[in-house]
Amino acid sequence: xxxxxxxxxxxxxxxxxxxxxxxxxxxxxxxxxxxxxxxxxxxxxxxxxxxxxxxxxxxxxxxxxxxxxxxxxxxxxxxxxxxxxxxxxxxxxxxxxxxxxxxxxxxxxxxxxxxxxxxxxxxxxxxxxxxxxxxxxxxxxxxxxxxxxxxxxxxxxxxxxxxxxxxxxxxxxxxxxxxxxxxxxxxxxxxxxxxxxxxxxxxxxxxxxxxxxxxxxxxxxxxxxxxxxxxxxxxxxxxxxxxxxxxxxxxxxxxxxxxxxxxx
Amino acid sequence: xxxxxxxxxxxxxxxxxxxxxxxxxxxxxxxxxxxxxxxxxxxxxxxxxxxxxxxxxxxxxxxxxxxxxxxxxxxxxxxxxxxxxxxxxxxxxxxxxxxxxxxxxxxxxxxxxxxxxxxxxxxxxxxxxxxxxxxxxxxxxxxxxxxxxxxxxxxxxxxxxxxxxxxxxxxxxxxxxxxxxxxxxxxxxxxxxxxxxxxxxxxxxxxxxxxxxxxxxxxxxxxxxxxxxxxxxxxxxxxxxxxxxxxxxxxxxxxxxx
Numbered sequence: 001x002x003x004x005x006x007x008x009x010x011x012x013x014x015x016x017x018x019x020x021x022x023x024x025x026x027x028x029x030x031x032x033x034x035x036x037x038x039x040x041x042x043x044x045x046x047x048x049x050x051x052x053x054x055x056x057x058x059x060x061x062x063x064x065x066x067x068x069x070x071x072x073x074x075x076x077x078x079x080x081x082x083x084x085x086x087x088x089x090x091x092x093x094x095x096x097x098x099x100x101x102x103x104x105x106x107x108x109x110x111x112x113x114x115x116x117x118x119x120x121x122x123x124x125x126x127x128x129x130x131x132x133x134x135x136x137x138x139x140x141x142x143x144x145x146x147x148x149x150x151x152x153x154x155x156x157x158x159x160x161x162x163x164x165x166x167x168x169x170x171x172x173x174x175x176x177x178x179x180x181x182x183x184x185x186x187x188x189x190x191x192x193x194x195x196x197x198x199x200x201x202x203x204x205x206x207x208x209x210x211x212x213x214x215x216x217x218x219x220x221x222x223x224x225x226x227x228x229x230x231x232x233x234x235x236x237x238x239x240x241x242x243x244x245x246x247x248x249x250x251x252x253x254x255x256x257x258x259x260x261x262x263x264x
Numbered sequence: 265x266x267x268x269x270x271x272x273x274x275x276x277x278x279x280x281x282x283x284x285x286x287x288x289x290x291x292x293x294x295x296x297x298x299x300x301x302x303x304x305x306x307x308x309x310x311x312x313x314x315x316x317x318x319x320x321x322x323x324x325x326x327x328x329x330x331x332x333x334x335x336x337x338x339x340x341x342x343x344x345x346x347x348x349x350x351x352x353x354x355x356x357x358x359x360x361x362x363x364x365x366x367x368x369x370x371x372x373x374x375x376x377x378x379x380x381x382x383x384x385x386x387x388x389x390x391x392x393x394x395x396x397x398x399x400x401x402x403x404x405x406x407x408x409x410x411x412x413x414x415x416x417x418x419x420x421x422x423x424x425x426x427x428x429x430x431x432x433x434x435x436x437x438x439x440x441x442x443x444x445x446x447x448x449x450x451x452x453x454x455x456x457x458x459x460x461x462x463x464x465x466x467x468x469x470x471x472x473x474x475x476x477x478x479x480x481x482x483x484x485x486x487x488x489x490x491x492x493x494x495x496x497x498x499x500x501x502x503x504x505x506x507x508x509x510x511x512x513x514x515x516x517x518x519x520x521x522x
Binding site for chain 1: 342343
């Protein structure tokens with residue numbers, strides 16, 4: 001019997017599902033689930049991590065993220081405006097900054113802030129202690145990324161918007177603040193939310209600044225517990241708590257993108 | 265004192281000289297329509313008046329103020345000049361009312377109540393009082409353009425510039441915008457209008473200026489420019505615009521019927 005094209009497409013599709021399903025089953029069956037759950041899902045160890053896992057570690061992870069985001073957004077906005085400036089030295093500075101900090105690993109920048117700032121300014125301390133160092137250390141890198149995002153957003157606002165505002169007698173600054181930036185921010189909310197998600201994960205690096213029991217965040221907390229209990233269950237707990245932060249944010253991005261799609 | 269006085273205006277974009285010596289004055293209460301082919305420099309001329317384009321040389325005075333003077337407070341001059349764009353350029357993140365009030369409040373420092381009252385008056389003037397709470401994206405092109413006119417009028421301008429205000433509109437929406445503009449002209453507003461709407465120019469303009477290739481070729485009352493143009497270039501342009509179905513093959517160098 002000759003296959004119709006439609007029948008043939010269907011057979012190929014079903015065969016694809018079957019191969020995919022079998023491949024997953026094979027991996028799952030091959031794993032040693034007994035020792036895995038023994039190691040990673042020890043209820044007593046997981047329970048022993050609470051409530052500190054939430055009241056200290058999760059809380060600090062969120063605080064570090066928000067501080068670095070606020071710093072990065074502020075500095076990023078200034079850099080974006082400098083990059084779009086008509087003044088050449090400003091453009092040079094912003095471009096050099098962005099290329100530098102986009103090219104360096106966050107961990108390296110954190111180290112440099114942790115060791116370099118006290119050497120550079122021996123008579124003064126970074127305000128806020130570890131919180132201040134984290135804000136600067138993660139924020140410097142975040143600013144470079146956000147500057148590029150914001151610049152793209154500002155450039156996506158049609159030129160006629162600025163012209164119309166100037167025509168009404170607004171100064172350049174007033175037109176930017178009242179007309180261009182509000183529309184630019186709307187455009188960049190989805191990519192900025194992605195930046196928060198990336199920042200949330202980068203807070204796992206702040207242990208290099210030497211955190212204490214009160215400034216500890218999720219990854220370091222899990223690592224310490226792993227060392228004392230000699231069991232990897234804390235890693236699962238920490239992972240789930242990260243998802244508690246990042247999954248809702250992903251949902252927000254998706255909802256915003258759907259809305260933006262409808263408005264076009 | 266003339267509302268606009270332009271003398272020997274030149275404007276180049278790189279090597280391309282778009283305006284090649286323009287002399288033009290507009291008297292208070294006059295409605296001057298600028299017509300001409302695309303690329304003739306009409307829009308550039310209009311945009312030089314409020315310095316959206318920086319002239320290369322020459323002088324422009326608006327109500328006696330030399331706008332080409334580097335020390336001129338251009339923001340102050342622009343407050344007195346309303347401008348309407350081909351693409352409307354309404355502020356998309358603001359409601360219609362906010363579009364009409366924001367410059368009143370931020371630039372003229374009017375109170376919220378006063379700005380709101382003046383916005384309502386001007387929206388009523390263009391027939392859109394009931395759309396105050398809508399966003400621009402919810403309006404038709406013709407309605408958006410009427411809001412843009414109301415936004416400019418709310419600043420109490422002594423001069424209105426129109427840059428092809430109906431060129432981006434669907435044909436059935438052109439009339440409502442022209443009606444508003446005709447009403448403004450009847451109220452005595454001084455207007456400089458770049459347009460392709462010949463019927464509007466013929467009926468409403470006090471003077472028609474025909475531009476081609478960066479110079480003013482001919483100007484005069486509409487009856488003269490449309491009825492008995494003296495320049496060959498004007499005649500050819502009007503023939504092509506007013507009777508597009510009668511442009512012959514030989515005129516454009518085609519040889520279809522051979």
